[in-house]
Amino acid sequence: MRTLLLLITLFVFIPAYAAEPCTKATEECTRWINLGGEARSLVYSTYRLDKKNEQIVRALIVVHGQGRDADNYFRTSLAATFLANAFNDTIVISPRLASNNGAGCRDKLAPNEVNWPCGGDSWRSGGVATNNPKLTSYDFMDAIVRTLANKTNFPNLKAIVISGHSAGGQFVTRYEMGNQVHESVSVPITYVVSNPSSYSYLDAERPSGTNNEMRPFGDGRNCTTFDTWPYGLKNRTGYTAKIPDDQLKKQLASRPVTYLLGELDILPLAGFDSSCPAMAQGPTRLARGQAFGAYVKAKYSAQHQVVVVPLCGHNARCMFTAEVALPILFPKV
Numbered sequence: 437m438r439t440l441l442l443l444i445t446l447f448v449f450i451p452a453y454a455a456e457p458c459t460k461a462t463e464e465c466t467r468w469i470n471l472g473g474e475a476r477s478l479v480y481s482t483y484r485l486d487k488k489n490e491q492i493v494r495a496l497i498v499v500h501g502q503g504r505d506a507d508n509y510f511r512t513s514l515a516a517t518f519l520a521n522a523f524n525d526t527i528v529i530s531p532r533l534a535s536n537n538g539a540g541c542r543d544k545l546a547p548n549e550v551n552w553p554c555g556g557d558s559w560r561s562g563g564v565a566t567n568n569p570k571l572t573s574y575d576f577m578d579a580i581v582r583t584l585a586n587k588t589n590f591p592n593l594k595a596i597v598i599s600g601h602s603a604g605g606q607f608v609t610r611y612e613m614g615n616q617v618h619e620s621v622s623v624p625i626t627y628v629v630s631n632p633s634s635y636s637y638l639d640a641e642r643p644s645g646t647n648n649e650m651r652p653f654g655d656g657r658n659c660t661t662f663d664t665w666p667y668g669l670k671n672r673t674g675y676t677a678k679i680p681d682d683q684l685k686k687q688l689a690s691r692p693v694t695y696l697l698g699e700l701d702i703l704p705l706a707g708f709d710s711s712c713p714a715m716a717q718g719p720t721r722l723a724r725g726q727a728f729g730a731y732v733k734a735k736y737s738a739q740h741q742v743v744v745v746p747l748c749g750h751n752a753r754c755m756f757t758a759e760v761a762l763p764i765l766f767p768k769v
Contacts, residue, residue, distance in 0.1 A: 437595070439687055442571060442716060443656070444750070447732075453464045454572075455483060455484075455487075455489055455491070456484065457483060457523045457524075457528075458480040458481070458482050459482065459514055459523070459549065460697075461480060461508070461510045461511050461727050462653035463516075463729075464593070465480050465481060465482070466478055466479070466480055466481075466627065467480075467481050467484065467485050467532075468743070469485075469576065469579050469580060470579070471568075471571055471572070471575060471579055471584065472571070473564075474548040475526050475550050475568050475571060476549060476550065476551065476754060477531065477532065477533070477534070477549050477552075477576050478506075478531075478532045478534070478546070478551060479506070479531045479532065479580065480506055480507065480510035480529065480530040480532070481526075481527065481528065481529045481530075481732075482514075482517070482523070482526070482528045483527045483622060485589070486589065487589060488588065488589050488590075488591070488662065489527070489589060489590060490591055490592055491524060491525055491592075491747035492525060492526065492527045492590050492592065492593055493525045493526075493592050493594050493595070493769050494522065494525060494526045494527075494593070494594065494595045494596075494597070494598065494766060494767070495526065495527045495528075495529065495584045495594060495595070495596045495623075495723065496513060496516075496517070496526055496527070496528050496529070496592075496594060496597045496599065496765055496766065497529045497530075497531065497535030497577075497580060497596070497597065497598045497599065498512070498513045498528070498529070498530050498599050498604070498605050498756070499530075499531060499533075499577075499598075499599065499600030499601075499604030499605075499607045499608055500530065500531075500532070500533070500599065500600075500603075501601055501602035501604050501707070502602065502707045503708075503713060504532065504533055504534060504535060504541070504543060506530045506532035506533075507530075508707055509530045509601075509603075509752065510528070510530035512752050512753045512756055513528045513530055513686075513756065514528065514759050514764075515708035515753065515756075516756045516757050516761070516762065517766070517767055519757055519762060519767040520541060520697060522766045523715070526766060527584070527590070529580060529584075531551045531576060531577070531580060533550060533559040533573055533607075534549060534550070535552045535553065535554040535559065535566075536551055536554075537551075537554040537555075538567065539551075539554070540554050541554035541557060544557065548700060549769075550565045550567065550568055550571060550576070551565060551566045551567040552566070552573050552576075553565070553566055553573075554767070558573075558598040558601050558666075558753055559607065560573075560606040560607050560610070560666070561607075561610050561636075561637065561665065561666035561674060561676075562574040562610060562611065562614060562676055563608065563673065563674045564673070564674050564676040565651075570599045571577055572675040573675070574611050574614065574615060574675035575675065576608075576675070576696070577598070577611055577615065577619050578616070579624065580618065581596060581598075581615075581617050581620065581621060583619035584623065585622060585623045586594055587599070587622070593595065593623050594623065594624070594769040595623065595624055595626070595726040595767055595769045596623050596625045596626070597625075597626050597627075597628060597764075597765055597766075597767065598611065598612070598626070598627050598628070599627070599628035599629075599630065599696075599756075600628075600629065600630065600632075600673075601630040601631055601752040601755060601756070602630070602631055602632065602633070602706065602707065602750065602752070603633075603707065604630075604632075605629045605630045605631055605632030606632040606634060606635075606639070606666070608627055608628070608629050608631065608632075609629040609632055609635055609636065609693075610628075610636050610666060610676070610689065611627075612627040612629070612687075612691055612693055613676075613684050613691075614676040614679060614687070615637065615675075615683060615769050616619055616679075618687070618691055624692075624741045625686075625691075625692075625726070626658060626692045626693070626767065627691065627692065627693045627694070628693075628696055628764055628765060629693060629694070629695050629696065629725075629753065630695075630696040630697070630698075630699055630752070630755050630756070631696070631697060631721050631725070631750055632721070632725070633699050633707065633708055633709035633714055633721060633724070634666065634667055634709050634713070634714045634717055634724065634725065635667075635717060636665065636666050636667065636668060636669065636729070637663070637668050637669075637717070637728075638652045638668075638669060638681075638684070638685050638688065638732075638736065639735075640652050640653055640656075640662075640663050640668070640734070641653065641731070642662070642716045643717065643723075643731070644677075644719055644728035646729040648723070648726065648730055648731075649719075649725070650705075650731055650734070653716055655716070656671050657740060659712040659713060659716055661711075661712065661713045662712065662713040662716045663713075664678035664713065665738070666678065667713035667714065667716070667717070668713075669681050669684065673704075685736060687707050687734070687739060688732065688738065689732060689736040690738075693738070693740040693741070693743065694740070694741045694742075694743055695725045695726075695727040695728070695729045695740065695742045696720065696722070696743050696745060696750035696761060696764065697722050697726065697742065697743070697744050697745065698721070698744075698745050698749050698750060698751070698755055698756060699722070699744050699745060699746050699747060699748060700722075700748060700749035701721045701722045701748070701750045702720040702721070702723075702749075703748050703749070703750070704720075704723050704747075705750055706750045708721070708750075722744070723768070725742065726742060726744075729742035730731070730742070731742075743760060743761075743764065745758045745760055745761060746758070
């Protein structure tokens with residue numbers, strides 16, 4: 437009897453061992469996000485999303501590039517988490533925006549997995565799913581944020597960081613300005629936009645000259661799409677289509693953003709957007725990021741930060757594991 441009472445006492449009063457993080461980009465680290473009905477999309481995650489976890493105080497979401505290689509971005513995220521010594525109190529998530537149009541994108545889709553648009557009205561800018569007209573790629577991110585903000589499972593979560601590199605950076609910069617969950621959840625959200633090829637300008641001004649002075653774009657006759665979504669606000673489709681321009685401008689300026697730019701990202705490589713509307717924003721990814729950051733600060737009073745990462749080009753691993761990037765991706769809480 438005394439032995440039984442001792443065992444009961446130990447069971448009640450000794451805390452359970454903390455959950456161990458999943459640190460492999462394999463099936464054991466994948467979870468499904470339900471998007472309504474049977475629709476679902478996959479994420480890699482260091483911890484389960486459907487179980488109470490009191491040790492988690494911070495979430496890092498990293499959106500992949502145009503190759504939709506969420507597994508590789510999960511590995512990069514794990515490397516950054518190791519360097520930040522943040523495995524025990526951070527949940528790391530890498531969503532997979534799978535796409536299969538039989539041509540340019542040929543991801544293998546699981547049953548009921550949402551097929552996100554490959555090009556054109558793309559997943560990068562909140563495009564509508566090809567197999568579900570009620571869903572956009574930004575609805576997927578909304579669902580991840582709401583899952584994290586659920587106090588039942590993550591009662592001590594105090595910060596959500598949404599980041600992305602290259603095409604993922606395009607996703608994040610436009611999601612930041614357009615999403616409708618930022619003010620509705622109780623957990624503060626910050627955004628890290630890394631090395632995208634383009635941004636969504638809020639008016640018809642574009643950088644001009646070596647000092648990035650903003651002027652009304654002067655070649656609209658030859659470059660007729662310079663102000664069309666996703667390069668500007670005209671003719672928007674998908675998630676942001678029904679949001680008024682003034683609301684998008686207010687949201688972009690008021691939300692916390694860091695533009696993380698590679699010092700050496702100055703070459704037209706790795707899916708560089710050389711189209712007319714993209715070139716109107718600057719000659720390189722570095723120049724475009726510096727110009728856009730200065731533009732939203734000067735004209736819209738945005739309190740955004742521009743951080744140039746030394747000796748990094750267009751490389752997510754270099755960018756996200758750099759010493760200067762770690763406190764941005766893993767803020768103190």
